[in-house]
Amino acid sequence: MALSPDRRTGFSRRRQTLVFLSYVLAVAGALLGAALLVISRFDPPLFAGLRMAAASVTAPVSTTAAALGRGIWSIPEAISTHFFVRQENAQLREAVKRNQTLVLRARAIAYENRRLRTLLALRDREAHTVVAARLVSSTASSGRRFALLNAGRFQGVRPGMPVRGPLGLIGRVVETGPAVARVLLLSDPNSIVPVRRARDGLPAIAVGRGDGRVDLRSVTLANARFAVGDLFVTTGTGGIYPPNVPVARVQAAGADSVAAEPLAPADTLDVALVQEPFLPVPPPSRPEVPPIGGGITP
Amino acid sequence: MSGIEYRPFARTLPPGRARALPWATVIGGSAVTAWPAVANIPLMPPFGLLMLLTWRLLAPFALRPWAAAPLGLVDDLVSGQPLGSAVLLWSLCFLGIDLVEQRLGMRDFWQDWTIATGAIAATLLGGRLFALPIGMVVDGAALAQIAIAVALFPATARLVAWVDRKRGQPR
Numbered sequence: 356m357a358l359s360p361d362r363r364t365g366f367s368r369r370r371q372t373l374v375f376l377s378y379v380l381a382v383a384g385a386l387l388g389a390a391l392l393v394i395s396r397f398d399p400p401l402f403a404g405l406r407m408a409a410a411s412v413t414a415p416v417s418t419t420a421a422a423l424g425r426g427i428w429s430i431p432e433a434i435s436t437h438f439f440v441r442q443e444n445a446q447l448r449e450a451v452k453r454n455q456t457l458v459l460r461a462r463a464i465a466y467e468n469r470r471l472r473t474l475l476a477l478r479d480r481e482a483h484t485v486v487a488a489r490l491v492s493s494t495a496s497s498g499r500r501f502a503l504l505n506a507g508r509f510q511g512v513r514p515g516m517p518v519r520g521p522l523g524l525i526g527r528v529v530e531t532g533p534a535v536a537r538v539l540l541l542s543d544p545n546s547i548v549p550v551r552r553a554r555d556g557l558p559a560i561a562v563g564r565g566d567g568r569v570d571l572r573s574v575t576l577a578n579a580r581f582a583v584g585d586l587f588v589t590t591g592t593g594g595i596y597p598p599n600v601p602v603a604r605v606q607a608a609g610a611d612s613v614a615a616e617p618l619a620p621a622d623t624l625d626v627a628l629v630q631e632p633f634l635p636v637p638p639p640s641r642p643e644v645p646p647i648g649g650g651i652t653p
Numbered sequence: 654m655s656g657i658e659y660r661p662f663a664r665t666l667p668p669g670r671a672r673a674l675p676w677a678t679v680i681g682g683s684a685v686t687a688w689p690a691v692a693n694i695p696l697m698p699p700f701g702l703l704m705l706l707t708w709r710l711l712a713p714f715a716l717r718p719w720a721a722a723p724l725g726l727v728d729d730l731v732s733g734q735p736l737g738s739a740v741l742l743w744s745l746c747f748l749g750i751d752l753v754e755q756r757l758g759m760r761d762f763w764q765d766w767t768i769a770t771g772a773i774a775a776t777l778l779g780g781r782l783f784a785l786p787i788g789m790v791v792d793g794a795a796l797a798q799i800a801i802a803v804a805l806f807p808a809t810a811r812l813v814a815w816v817d818r819k820r821g822q823p824r
Contacts, residue, residue, distance in 0.1 A: 384722025391737025
């Protein structure tokens with residue numbers, strides 16, 4: 356097919372000018388994009404308002420569609436539950452019997468723990484749950500891993516709050532709108548969480564890999580060994596994430612840096628809990644005004 | 654397709670709506686990210702970019718040369734990329750396609766597809782370059798995403814051709 360010959364602008368001066376102008380605008384658009392990119396590089400939260408306005412439009416749609424999806428998903432589940440309920444009942448009875456001794460032992464340990472803590476006069480901070488909401492959509496076409504939460508400022512969600520699922524940590528809130536919030540998932544390449552091994556307290560950091568997994572990197576001496584199945588929990592260092600929230604489990608043995616699977620897969624089927632930051636950010640200190648005339652301080 | 658497809662006297666959309674339709678389809682493509690699922694691996698093809706390229710290649714006068722920037726801005730707002738990434742890259746796509754078109758006398762679908770492949774790969778990798786640390790720009794997920802998007806181009810071409818036919822001749 357030959358290209359359509361409409362590039363000729365004819366003798367109409369007006370038409371020639373308009374075509375020229377539209378190309379000037381196109382180049383100006385590219386330059387504007389470059390400028391915006393530089394600005395958002397140095398001040399990422401600057402455009403949060405715009406993004407949250409767009410999210411406020413898409414989130415209700417996603418919420419409705421997710422609810423429909425859950426409804427459809429529950430049909431096969433209900434059918435299989437109906438048929439396997441007797442079998443499952445027998446299995447659960449077995450499990451209860453097996454766990455009974457464990458529970459008794461755990462109770463004794465918990466009691467002792469409480470007693471020892473009182474002796475030490477250790478004060479525990481409770482992590483208060485701000486709101487339980489659902490993740491409704493994500494940035495599925497971009498390399499960044501963000502998800503939208505269908506709760507926002509009206510529900511008390513603020514930037515910096517940690518988000519966890521029933522099984523473990525999901526991420527933290529980075530931007531909030533009136534009824535939506537953007538959550539930085541653990542697997543985002545820019546997310547770093549200080550963690551320690553649940554077994555022996557080996558310190559490490561969990562850095563996102565962008566593919567749904569995290570990299571566990573040892574932060575102490577070299578040659579730290581990771582075994583398959585090692586469980587890592589948050590330390591509470593940094594004050595955002597409360598301590599002892601499960602984060603990830605090691606997939607392949609290795610040294611110094613290994614891939615690990617997050618324990619709480621972020622999906623739309625489950626509830627996410629937004630919690631208060633473990634240690635709230637201190638208010639900005641009052642700027643030091645040097646005394647005029649010197650010497651006298653109040 | 655059945656029946657007669659060429660109807661020169663059929664009623665077409667009013668000009669305003671006919672001009673808005675390509676914009677609406679591109680914005681609709683960008684809004685597919687509202688799909689209610691939390692993806693762990695970014696494999697979803699950039700539908701907004703696909704629609705934009707298809708319109709540009711199949712119906713060159715449906716979108717003005719400057720339309721890439723505002724459409725890119727809308728895409729940036731919903732895609733999670735740093736704001737300005739699609740504004741810049743989509744504009745560059747349009748200008749690049751213009752340059753290529755000046756050098757090609759004849760063109761058919763295969764050449765369109767090749768041009769779209771180059772544009773998709775450059776835009777996706779460029780977007781990752783702006784958004785991610787340097788070491789993570791090219792990985793398996795990125796290549797798979799590019800492959801999926803390129804493989805979808807014939808489908809979007811059919812879709813755009815259908816919409817364009819319903820839209821009637823542009824003024």
